[in-house]
């Protein structure tokens with residue numbers, strides 16, 4: 001039987017240079033997507049999947065991410081005094097009541113594998129989830145909850161996957177499928193960011209992982225891969241013989257908030273869920289593009 005997933009790692013130490021100057025003083029993860037900071041959507045997705053321990057791998061330059069999830073006594077006192085119960089609820093920022101928050105520092109930008117490895121001591125000897133907040137997935141059942149349910153069947157390492165246009169493989173970890181039932185894909189190999197002519201398929205890893213703690217032992221080696229960085233893709237590939245790897249074709253629409261068009265599309269898609277906004281929003285968008 002697979003172990004329960006109660007910890008999530010958020011690798012959020014990156015500098016967000018694509019969004020400068022907006023990200024000079026405000027971390028990219030704190031930019032709002034519709035009504036909430038990008039990172040809060042990820043935290044809510046993790047909460048909905050039953051996660052109780054939230055591990056932020058961050059940089060000392062970005063203190064506001066942790067501040068957003070810590071208690072805010074002055075704010076709480078003021079809202080209590082004014083009897084503002086709804087607003088008090090909003091101060092929880094999507095965390096469950098029993099949440100434990102841990103901050104780990106990544107001092108050098110050595111890659112996603114390195115960022116995850118920085119959480120080694122906190123993760124300990126249990127399987128854990130990783131969410132890359134840039135990838136937002138919109139669906140009534142959150143992507144991580146779908147993965148946790150699938151993990152109960154597969155165990156091992158599990159990644160969220162999506163078919164991408166063949167000329168976009170250089171942006172993703174690309175999988176070499178062994179079997180594929182349309183939903184769960186058994187994977188026999190993987191390449192990080194291959195040129196289209198070198199890609200084993202068009203099936204890409206999206207920013208959700210459930211990882212076996214053995215991954216930390218592989219990451220200990222500090223092996224550098226694509227772009228001279230320590231890649232989580234390589235560590236999962238190295239483990240395939242010992243620890244099976246599966247991909248889940250999740251349900252939902254993914255928005256890549258790591259680029260401006262995806263970020264704006266996510267804002268519109270999430271705003272369109274608000275019944276009070278949808279008509280006016282549609283009207284304004286039509287006017288802009290007419």
Ligand code: G1P
Pocket residue numbers: 112132135171172173174192193204205206207231232233258
């Ligand atoms: C990372 C991973 C890549 C994955 C992608 C998903 O790349 O290295 O394998 O496909 O996230 O968003 P990054 O986007 O950080 O360059």
